[in-house]
Amino acid sequence: MTSVVPPSVLTDAAVSGPVTSGPRRRAKGGIASTVLTSVAALVWISPLVLLVVTALRPLADFVAQGPLSWPGTFTFQNFADAWDIGNFATTYRNSTVLLILKVPVGVFLSAMLAYALAKLRIRFGAAIMYTVFLGLTIPIYITIVPVFVMARSAGLTDNLIGLIGPYLAFGIPFEVLVLQAFIRQIPDEIIEAAKIDGAGAWRIFLTVVLPLSAPALVTVFILDAVATWNEFLFALILLNSDASKTIPVGLLNFQGQFSNNSTGLAAGILIAVVPILIAYTFLQRWIVGGLTAGASKG
Amino acid sequence: MSRAKTRHGGLVAWGFAAPALLVYLGFLVYPALNSLWFSFTDWDGLSAGYNVVGLDNYTTMVDDPVVAQAAVNNLIWAVVTVVAPVLLGLALAVVLNGKVRGKPVLRLIFYTPAVLPLVSVASIWGWLYNPQYGAINAFLRAIGLDGLAQPWLGQDSTALGATMVAAIWLRVGFPMLLYLAALQSISADLYEAATVDGASRWQQFWHITMPGLRPAHYVVIALSVIESFKVFDLIYAMTYGGPGTATQVMGTWMYFNVFQYNQAGYGTAIAVVITVVAIAVSIPYVRSQTKEHAV
């Protein structure tokens, strides 16, 4: 256990590093692809205009004219109202707590299992892979009654903690599959070099494998965070009181039996998704700007 | 295939694998196995009692016309909503990894639909598809293609296609993200060298990018295929399986049976079939991964 990090690894990565720009000699195609992609982006974003416009018009205007009309007046009042109706002061806190407790743990545990599958030559690797696939393929709906019973016998219904177990379990298969595919791409030589330097499995995992998998880790983190933020079914089934509800369950408050507060719902949805979009914008820089696995096979 | 080497990692490997596996087995596999039993019963999903009916639920499926329709829909769905988003996502990832202005904004835009709650996706597309007032027919009429204006969600012939368009819109961000991550592991040196050798951009794409993305292709396609077999909530929100049963897929049909028709036994049997089919589809992938592993 002499050197902390095998120096060769870091330099290797650094040398092949400036990948942000990808293939560099593409300046010529730049304008054409910018225009083309921008047009595509406009098409892509256009349905969302409906959502934003709906959020910005009074409910009376929406009910009186229908969704596909230009509003008579614009207002920000919906956002203030939606904040109260959707009980966002509480649901925001609950969803954030869940996300912070769950997502890092889930990604870390999954990375450990992925490392074992990809690099540690674990016995029954194929069997584990099939088991993990099983988790991806099981429709979540058939597990809710048993999960509810488990949570109840542990006294964890109507409690955010009760959601963590099921959330972790349903995130793990996906995360493991993605991460193992990426970790597999790390050249064995780098790991061997670290081993020769006396690093144990843990040290290799923490100082070599995780940093070199940064783009994949961030990707998985984003996808898992979005899934956790939006998860509806388990939250619906396990939580009862207003004090413990999460954002997706709170959004139900905008739908009545006989009428929908459509403008309030649109505002509520924007309130719900904007933070996650901001987080995504920051995190995605890490996918393409972070450390890199360095030269691998061509 | 060196057995000795395989065993070498033994305990340490299991130490790494155990935490995730335990959580996963405890909170997912175990509850699922508990439910499996009900597929051999006529349980209504609510009563205390039920009868064991053996394989009846599975044989009933063979004669259920909705299951046949759902299976066909699932196949169409799988092909379209795997191929289109994967190709689009790949193209976007390559372009947005290169020299394009406003990359962060563009990456945001193409990913945004995936973040929206499905209730809003269903409303938005419902409005767009409205035959009389919807934006899509309005656009078609404006460019003189009146004949193409349809009641998109209101007839059996177009409802599934219309739903798939929304699915593509929704799902393109997922492959894009994974491909973006995968592109980071292709060394820029390779492109440099190829450019020096006078390779065109197409040649670079085919000979450097595509091979470099091979592992990502496997993962993206495997995950997309499984997702497509399990599809439930988008269809449920957009068409409710209709008109009639025109857009039922196995996932929605399972849900209707378990939760709405008080046929939990039958619905669970459908869930088992979905799982078995999806697992079967994943066999080639696991093989490809573990073969590499053993070398």
Add this chain to the structure above:
Amino acid sequence: MNDSALSRRRFLTLTGGATLAAGLAACTGTGGDSAGAPAGGSGNGSKDLRLFTYEDNTTIGLLKEQVKQFDAQNGANTTVDSLPGSGAAVYPDKLRTELLGGKGPDVWRIWGGQIGAPFVKAKQAMDLSPYYQKYGWDSKINQAAVAGMTFDGVKGGMPFVALGIGAWYNKATWSKAGVTTPPKSYAELEEVNAKLVAAGITPLGTGGKYGWHVMRLFEYLLEVSAGPELHDKLLAGAESWDRPEVVTAFTNFKKWQDQKWMPEGAIGLDPADVELWYVQGKSAYTITGPWTEAAAIQSAEKKSADYGVFQLPTGHEPARHSGFVEGYMINARAGNPDLAAALLDFLNQPATVKALKVTASVVTGAEPDQATLPLSYEWSQGPGKQPFYTIQDQAFPKKEADQYFAIQSDVLQGKAGPADAARKMQDVVKAWKR
């Protein structure tokens, strides 16, 4: 049944399902350890109650206030949990899971007919006959509403509201088409439709995305062609559907689409959108209940005076309309059912009903406020007093109702002829009643 309970226990033991077995035993009562089993909600004689409902933020505050009064009068401690949302979809799922998980609320609100029926059939809900006697509900509550909460002869719930369906129209569109008075017969209604189409207005705003909205037209057409007696027998499966009256109803149904009396592609439209069209002037009328006055007309800041309501003319005696019931059920394993029943009775007191601003009460003395809801009041004093037939998505179990909707969808799309549809419908009903 014993047999199967045994095999489940054996299976659970095999899979090491100790926790699950314990939970299910507690919930199903198959455990035999009645002493230690935590019964639903609260312990015996406890003053704690849990009420589960689906009211949204416009009414839940009122309910909580009233329940607080009940608690004060009875020394009770009642928790109110609500799961708003387009109810019929997620609410029963949640309720079912809670009941299966062994706890479950002491009292829950639910729709009548076939949505509430499974809870009574599975014996999760208590037979309330003793409390009907104790509180005299039979004499206080509208009999048609009681029927909607009676399942195979078991009084499984106490009705709370009974909502009737009528035609709500936009007066401006009518005068534009030169129509002055509501139609008195089905033939007159067809004439009104023709005039509206001639004036460029879609007559009926209806959307079939979930089936039940377009169904409101069909059930009316069936009432017209079959008459009250036969209609009821058809719904009960006592007469064959493969008959001329049903074929006539399907023929008329198709005519409404062909003549553009309903929107193009109606079968795929979301009722939440289309039901508002009459307020917007995009259609002339819709078929719906009195809630539309507050939820649509007044929500759009329009005046009730510019709109009207009439009972769809059937040409039969009695002149009926479609209707449905909502009510409360008591958990069969409630710790203190007497207290729960007292809460139910309290909720149906005219004073409580008024305080809850319920517009379609099942007890007398709680009519809607004439000043604020003139049209709802008008309905309650006229058609509201007429008998109603069970709205068809509550007359059939969900599975059969969906098959019924699929047949209606085929007819509207021209994929099945009227005679064909009648025959298929008979198959559906026959399979259900077998």
